[in-house]
Amino acid sequence: MQSGMVGAAPSIAQQVQDQTERDCETWQDLITAQDDFVATLLQHRAELQHRLAEAQQQSSALKEQSASARAEQERLVGIGQLEAQVAQARETYQEHLKAQEEAEKTLANLDAQLAQLNLRSTQPVEPLKAGVRAKADRSPPLVLVLINGTVAPFSDALIQKGTAGGREASSVLRGQIELDTSSLSTEGDVKLLCFLYYDRLQVIPSLERSRVISNPSTWRNFVDGFSRVTGNFIIDVANSAPAEEHMAAVLSKVGFMTNVQQVYLAGVHPEHGVSDVVEQQPDATAQLGEAFLDQVMPKINLVRHLPLPAMDELADSTIELAGVFESSIALPTDATSRIPASLPTSRSAYPAASSSSRPAPATTYGGSTPSVVAPSTSQKRPVINPNKSLMNQNPPLCFWTYLAPQGCSARHCDRSHDYRLTPAEQRRLRDTVKKLYPCSELRKTGKCTYAAKHGGSCMFAHDVKAMPRFD
Incomplete structure (x- = not known):
């Protein structure tokens, strides 16, 4: 029995040793597998880092391409805007050319009428033969509108609209005058000529001080829109003769024409601001003042550009054009501040x-x-x-x-x-x-x-x- 136990002991030790060896091999295999796994992970990490670097390079390249594309797109948009501006400028230029042609035709017609009047005035009047009727004046009936825009600007609301406001101001002004002249018995359509005189060195600062405009371009756009309408003329009198002298020059030449039906004045005193200046024209004759008073003054209508009490002695001699002259910077028609120094200044x-x-x-x-x-x-x-x-x-x-x-x-x-x-x-x-x-x-x-x-x-x-x- 002892010999059996002795024989069994090595067997158990052998088993333990074998088990230990197997465990060691297992652990060795696990360590080897772990090393392989870590090596694989490191390899994958290196590959991912390489791929990430490539992706970052591609992303940078795409960003550069995107920036270039945006720059190109912005350049194309800018070119499109410039082309639109060029097209608008061409359209405006064509409108100005058309308005200039109309104005030249009108002025040529007026010059021809004036030449005929001058010729008739130098020729003796021959009596008509029996049965012969006098030739009717075929010139179109005219209505003149002369505005001193420094004294009587258009309404603040119209000025603030810029170009559109200029067109609207012309439309409202012409509509009111057509309504006022509707009772005239004339042959043919009445042609209206409007002259707007202004001093930009006075008007623009006044509008800015009154906070009507914040940029001088608003006023420039307004007068540009006003001038685009056929029959409207704008004259900047800055650093030149006062507006009254320009008005007097027009009236002394055109006012005597028989086809001029009515004359509307705004921002000027008809007696002190125009009649006096007419008598001081370089080519004035001794009879010009009397002829002007007899023939032109009856055609003149003074437009009210201030509230009724502010018009002083002229309040009841004015007409009102609703919605046209309602400016916060309007001035009284004080002749003493605008008549040239060579003319009388007492009033x-x-x-x-x-x-x-x-x-x-x-x-x-x-x-x-x-x-x-x-x-x-x-x-x-x-x-x-x-x-x-x-x-x-x-x-x-x-x-x-x-x-x-x-x-x-x-x-x-x-x-x-x-x-x-x-x-x-x-x-x-x-x-x-x-x-x-x-x-x-x-x-x-x-x-x-x-x-x-x-x-x-x-x-x-x-x-x-x-x-x-x-x-």
């Missing part, structure tokens, strides 16, 4: 007089105004200054003394009664008062009682367009 204020504001006359002159009025004092008699209008004399003339048959009966009249007026000067004074100074009694009550009280006609204007309606 007398003439309030609108009333035929009922004078007391009953003490004496009468038999229904006709005397051409010579006796001096009221022993002082030196004043003399009419030929360089000034009759409304701008110093001292001012008394309307009642020179125009009313009963004369002036005011106890303390602050106007002169001592001038010696010629019949022509009396006629000019009468026409001017009749044109510019409305009858306040008619304006307040709706009727004038001058004829019933004194006989004869009232010296003041009775134009119902400038008066309120009464039932």
Whole structure:
């Protein structure tokens, strides 16, 4: 039995040894497998790093290509925008060419009419033969609009719209004038010529100070849009003659044409700002002032560009064009600040007089105004200054003394009664008062009682367009 146990012991030891060897081999295999796995992982890691580097290079290349593509796309977009701007500039240029052609045709037509008038004025008038009718003037009827844009700019809302606002301003202005002239009996369509004079050195800073515009290009775009309409002309008078001189030059040449139906003035005093300047034209003759007063002044309509109280003595002699001249930088038509230095600068204020504001006359002159009025004092008699209008004399003339048959009966009249007026000067004074100074009694009550009280006609204007309606 002991021998059996001794024989079994080596067998167990052998088994343990064998098991240990097997375990060692297993662990060795595991270590080898682990080493192979780690080596494989390291190899895969190296491959992935290599592939990542290649991917990064490709990504960088793609980014560069994308940046180049974006730059190319932006360049193409810029080229497209430039092409669009060029196309728009070409369209604008064509419009300007068309407007210029129309303007040249109009000016050529006006020059031809003026030449015909000058030729007719130098030729003797021959009597028409029996049965022969005079040739009718085939020239189209004209309406002139002269605007001093420095004094009477267009409304703020229109100016702020730039080019579109300029077109809209022209449309509104023409629509209002067509409405005002619709009652004229003319043959053919009325052609409207509009001249806008402005001083950019005054207008643009004023608009910026009033915060109407923030960039001068807004005003430039506005006048550009206004000028694109056929028949509109813009003139920048900066560093040149005042707008009144340009207006006077146009009216002294074109205003006498028989086909000129109406003249609309905005931003200028018709008496001090235009009539006075007409008499100072380089080619003016002694009769130009009287002819202008007789033939051109009756055609003039003064446009209201300020609220009614701010128009002073001209308030009731103006017409309103709704939605056109409502600017926050509009100025009063103060002639003293705009008449050239060579012209008279004194100005007398003439309030609108009333035929009922004078007391009953003490004496009468038999229904006709005397051409010579006796001096009221022993002082030196004043003399009419030929360089000034009759409304701008110093001292001012008394309307009642020179125009009313009963004369002036005011106890303390602050106007002169001592001038010696010629019949022509009396006629000019009468026409001017009749044109510019409305009858306040008619304006307040709706009727004038001058004829019933004194006989004869009232010296003041009775134009119902400038008066309120009464039932």
